[in-house]
Amino acid sequence: MSKDIESRDVSLRLFEYTAHHLSAKILSKEICATDLVKHFLERIKSVEPHIRAYITINEEDALKKATEIDKKIGNGETTGLLAGIPVAVKDNICTKSLSTTCASKILKNFIPPYDAFVVKRLKEEDAIIIGKTNLDEFAMGSSTENSGYKITRNPWNPEYVPGGSSGGSAAAVAADLSMMALGSDTGGSVRQPAALCGIAGVKPTYGRVSRYGLVAFGSSLDQIGTLTNDVKDAAILLQVIAGYDSRDSTSMQVSVPDYLNGIDSGVNGLRIGIPKEYFAAGLNADVHNALKDALKLYERLGAKVIDMSLPHTEYAVAVYYIVANAEASSNLARYDGVRYGYRAPKSNGIIDMYSRTRSEGFGNEVKRRIMLGNYALSAGYYDAYYLKASKVRNLIKNDFDIAFQQVDCIICPTSPVPGFKIGERAKNPLEMYLSDIYTIPANLAGIPGISVPCGFSKEGLPIGMQILAKHFEEKKLLQIAYAFERETDFHLKKPVLKVSSEQR
């Protein structure tokens, strides 16, 4: 049983707008930033207890910043692209003077002395950081159930997970607890929760957005991405965070195009590749049907749908869990209780301190991955696991390189299922790992991807469609996604929030 917890007749209905609507109203002083922020903070007060999207709410600072922006606008000063727009930031992205926990007990009370590159960019463009969102601990998971603090609920149905690991960011945007949000995507952590929460999620090309200040999980796979109500907002947010950063050696000096300009160019003549491996057994029928309908629409809009193959797809999950875990085991070695974060209160010598701190500070999934990663890198196994995985990773990359010689983009489901219930997969890590089967290959290849809503399941859960393109072709991705979005209304549907009968 569940009951409605809200009606959406709040006077201004501000939350139903998108950033590209609202920033004009803020600039024309039709709405002031302070009212907008207050509005979101009030909504957070009433709705957040049922969704649990946030780890930290940045109330005081957000209001202060809003006042500053209103003053700026009042004085006729130039303001940034996101003036007064509330943005939620996944809690594995460092925010100066604002706690950044990675949803891990080991970083409880950790307050970074610096801003991540993307946070600096948000601030430069006058965005309001409204809070830090929940995630699977250190972004390791596909359901946000692995958080060391709380379980986030899917706004469409509180008995379901919001996806993960950027589940907090996705739920916050879907439930109008923030206008937009940043997430991180190592194997699908932006796109999969975007799909499960019925919003747009972009994972940019590896190297498009600086990773400086993103707490590393799988360094060669991690990329910060956007979660927004629609494609235009995605374009605006990506515009702000994309670009070269000298502090990230893997960020690329490729110029950033104007993502909104020409977003409505359509798909006439576009060649869309449909990889057979992504439509094989295990794909939920509702998802399959939604994708078929979407492809029909694209054909009607003038695109050509081409059947094709990405032959090494079946190895992607295995390769991913070797590479990502190996990198994670090393990236997480620094959480040792010596310099910051949690330290076990009682210990007998340094080795004991390390071991107690890490045993008490990390959750089970994190420990599992550290062990798997260390195993794959240990003497005598390196060649058989890490090195071989790296080689197969190249084959997967090659699949895409070859594919993009014949097609302009690839369309496939974002997730094999529309969603799953809280607790349903928690006991079976392998089943959970398969949640990312369609999103992982893009991370391995470093190519950009977007997930946009394309339908609903029988149970009323949103379904996501994934579009993939060549390196640095985010602009094309946004155009293709927008062509679909403006012909459909899936992105306009909003969940009616309910309280689960067995809410924990």
Add this chain to the structure above:
Amino acid sequence: MEYEVIVGLETHAELATITKLFCGCSTKFGVEPNTQVCPVCLGMPGVLPVMNKKAFEYALKAAIALNCRIDEFTNFDRKSYYYPDLPKNYQISQNYYNLGVDGYMDISVNGTIRRIRIHNVHLEEEAGKLIHPEEISADYSLVDFNRAGVPLLEIVSYPDMRNVDEVESYMQTLRKILLYAEISDCKMQEGSLRFEASISLRKKGSDKLGNRVEIKNLNSMKSVLKAIEYEAKRQSEVLDRGGTVDRETRLWDEVSEKSARMRSKEEAQDYRYFPEPDLLPVLINEKWLSAIKASIPELPRERKQRFMEVFKLSDYDAGVITEEKVLADFFDECVKILDRPKAICNWIINDLLREVKDKKLDINNLPIKAKQLAVLVEIIEKGTISSTIAKEVFSEMIQTGKGPQTIIEEKKLVQISDEGLIEAVITKVISSNPDAIEDYKKGKKNALTFLVGQVMKETKGKANPKIVNEILAKKVGI
């Protein structure tokens, strides 16, 4: 049983860059703990390394100077181990693609040249430093991260050395090369140059190597040599008893001059090396490499050669002058000011080095300036002062730091060459020493020397001895 000692050395040298390897923090030595740190070198969550190009180029210079093969592709790897002074609990180092491989260095032992092969040269980051409180009861230690992230060069030799003389020559030669290439200040007392030795024995005539023992905590070249002697003796005793040498790592104790087991082979760390994903591989093209090659300053051997050819210094003199780079630089600077290489070389070797040795001065902080020595030599050659007075002036220069001209003026040490003045003194000396004149006339030649001495005494040593001799000879009627 007679054994051959087989020694290989691992050398760590901190590179003399102004900033750290992966961040902009200063590398200055000896400042307040944890004042030269930032989120990057503290290993805070979310930070990323950015390569210091200068450090990389210094490492390339070393690889070139050590005759290594430099491949086009080089990469960095993470070396994992837990220690409180290692902020990330992994060290960014090189393992799979070192920047220099298969090099060599020629060393000279008792006049013969030996070629020691270099296995590899690679670049890595330095760790911090543990500070243990003085109270024994203390249940904590502190960490100073100022040093964490300083660029560190590792040079791994093949086990090509056979005795301590070769080891000593290897260390000295390597130190000289690093100093001459201007890539490290090589201060062992500050830890910017460190050695680790691996030692094994094999029966004379056999080609089968014994088990290798690594020795750590060697804080001076003397310790290295002592530890090798100790270890060779220890291993030979084990073998003579019919035992086997365990493959292990031992720690040298400078005070007791003994080593003790730190860990056995079984306890050896698995460093779980894998390519550092946060840094891009470095591709070295021919153009870059030639530019680096061209930028390497003259190395010790070429410098010595030049001193012998251009300045006609003897093999011995050129060797002494080039033993320390500061000395060779000092010499070069002097001869640039005054083209009297032989005289300058003599002053450096006989006087300057003696002062440095007697007063235990730091060779890197010479007590006089090149200009001052050049001027001194010039003054002597002009005949302004005698060489006897010059010695006095030199020691005054060392003590006060004043220039030779100032000292000569202040102490009125200018040589007297005025013939009238000298003649007057001679007349006086002759009249007051009639006996000496008699002796001379009787054939006692040294009576003349006595008279010269009297003249010098009267003039406080300032009379030009050449003129004194000439006038005196005339006076006594030779």
